[in-house]
Amino acid sequence: MLEISRSPLLLMLKPSLPKLGMRLLGVDLQKVLFCSFTFVAMVPVVFLGTWVQQNSLEVELKAVEDKHLLLANNISAALSRYATDLTATFTEKSENYTENLSVQAKTLLTSFNIRMLAVIHDGNQPVFKMGDAKYFPAGGTAALARIRKTASRQLPKVAISPVLMNTQQEPMIYICRVARDGTIVVAAVSTEYFQQVQKAITFGAGGHAAIVDQTGQAIAHPKVSWQTSAKDMSRLKPVQLMLSRQTGVTRFYSPAVEADMIAGYSFVPETGWGVMIPQPYAELEANVHQARTIALAISLAGLILAAGISWKITQSVLAPIRTLIFASQRLAAGLPVGDLMVQSRVLPSEIQHLLRSFEQMSLEVAQTRENLQEKVAERTHELVQEAEERHKLEQQLRAMATHDSLTGLPNRRLLAEQLQQTIDRMTRSREAAALLFIDLDGFKAINDSVGHQIGDALLIQVADRLKSGLRASDSVFRWGGDEFIVLSESANTIEDAIALGNKILDAIKMVYQIESHRILIGGSIGIKQISSHLGEVVADQILADADAAMYQAKTRKNCVVVHSSMTNLIQQ
Known part of the structure; x- marks a missing residue:
């Protein structure tokens, strides 16, 4: 292993050391990497090209089997439905053969040709x-x-x-x-329907559909003379297979186009009709030739591209490694980095030099990372606190927006949401609920006589009585002024809703002691049942019906009136 001193003189000579090592060892890392990358990239490209060359015809035949047979089966299914509907319509209209056909019957028969x-x-x-x-x-x-x-x-x-x-x-x-x-x-x-079905199937240069009857005569064929003369096609191989009630793919010679064909064929179980989807075999061979040509071109292009990319990758990878080795050693020695441009040829031992240099820098990086993590943790804690405070503020704002400031009850905004949810739930479950629209009788007179402060206190006590007298599945809302709404999912019948309304009236009529005042007050209640038989109904309609029933109750005072959705009438 060639050791490199930390002396400034040797460090200044560092750019020439990689080339010296390269000459000593006779290794060109760039060429090694280039050959390796090119070989790795070349293997799948060559494999794919070879596979396409060898299997293209098989793939085409498999595609024909899948596509043509699927088309034949689909057309057979359509003709099967047509035969079933045709015979059913004929049977129905021929039952009363002694009577004349109506215009509607003739129109129906004509629609089946x-x-x-x-x-x-x-x-x-x-x-x-x-x-x-x-x-x-x-x-x-x-x-x-x-x-x-x-x-x-x-x-x-x-x-x-x-x-x-x-x-x-x-x-x-x-x-x-x-x-x-x-x-x-x-x-x-x-036979017009068969001809329409046949004409709808065209693909390639000569692909088409043909339909024969239970004896092999042409019902629909692209060759018009065969179609109009009901040409006997029973000698054709696919027709024989169809007449024997088989389904599949076969190859045969077609006199109509004077060429070898490959066809998917099927039959109609109810009538014995046959359907085949032939295509000239030459078209498959042309597709195979085209696929092989494209595969060869792609393979060559892939090899050229792989070579170019491999060369570029080796250059882009090795140049920074050389530069980084030299720079890291100068930084470790406390010297200025200077010009980082070096030659492209390097020693394989450069990776080891790189590890040594970065080992010295790792302590500083670790300390920097630790400091950064502490700052991130502090900032994360601050962000979490800010998010919690923002969430609390959002909850407070929502509560203020959806609840009445005087009574603390949910307001009409929250009612609209819960009412629509109840309507949807009742529609899905086919159960029933009830909406009770409550108006206090004589509240305005009390409010005018004893003052708004006492009136507000009275509304608060009424709200408390309503809340305490309801079940857990029921909800009470303040609609506005002296009007309240109860949404009850426990009142599944009209009788339950009326009983709940009378219970609420009894609670409202009890004496209220507010400061030195003993106050008696009544109420009028309109009821609207919410059930699946209402069909598509919106919350506004439910509220309007309950409001109408409540105003009917106001004319009598201190009573319950039910709105009937069946007659749009108000009943007590």
Whole structure:
């Protein structure tokens, strides 16, 4: 180990010592760190690039399986709901086949793409309840016989036919059922809904959807000629799998686009319809090629970036270390630091020199930290005291803002908060509470005759009686003047509220002894019940109803009146 003297002469020569040690030992720490950092950064980049190169096709196939099969299953689920709703609507509207269809019924059937509804009796002559003969299946008697046979075979359920051509050579699906008397009710369903669903699915350059019936004929297909002619697609591999009621992903050759395809396929359990979501296999290969190209470009860019960052890091790390070693030794020797710029090449032993230098400085740092901690502790204690005092002041201000200065009761501001909370709680729990609006009878006359000081004392005693006569779940508030409000969650019924009101009146009517005055006073109470059957109600409405009931009570004096929310009437 090369020891460095503390003499001023050697310290002045210090900038040249790292280069001397570097030449002696033949070590370039910057290159070592650069190679190490570059290698560490290069490993995940190369690994990621290799993984993408090897697994991109597998990833694409997995994505196709997930995406295409999900689309096929979603479309199958939509068609399943459509078939269920279609058969339910047809069954309901065909029950009373002897009656004519209403306008509303025809509108409903039309919304399900039903173009014709006919009733066929023994004479084989259809009676059209909706639509006309152009929607009837081509083939006349033979087609009718097939429909009759299909319907009879599935009696009493609704039968759904494969795609058949009507007399206008348009593809239709026929649903029918046989009544108990042998009458056949048949409806012609347009394939427009299937076509709308099919057109909504497009992705990539050639990705699409195709829907076939239970025999493999095209119901909806991007190739219009296949769609209008109900092309037989039963020879295609995915169609065969769908007709055998299977769900999955397969690869096949498509005559429609003359290319290899990969498709997710599914089926509709209620009808046997099939849904497939094919995409040209060439698009997957193009995506794989693009992904591999991007991965290669990213890998190369990552390597270049890693090399550049590694070189910059080594420069930025080693330069301060060299400078700090020299500066710390000069500070320990009590000499001025001077110019801190040094060469970039250093000895590995510089870290040891750095530790020795900072060991001498650590005592000063520790003492400084101790002094700082004491100051922080003192300031923290002061801040805690200030926070506690501020909290107390906030509590005092809130109490002044929410309580009456004369009686000490909560005021109307706190009432508004608690009343809304009670309304919400009663709505959730489906329980009931009551609000009692109290007005003292004859208080103004007493206040005018004996003075405001006696009147204030009377209000204080009334408040004390109200507080002492209530349960823990009840609250009393001063509304203003000689008006008080009791919010009772223990009064769950009208009878409980009336009983509580009478109890309060009895307490108010007792004699008050204030100085040399014996005072008698009464009260009038309006009650409003708070319950879930009120619906969405606000606190202001509750107060207004109770106030109205109280004014009704004032006309009679010393009584209780209940406001009815069912009739908006006042009842005693």
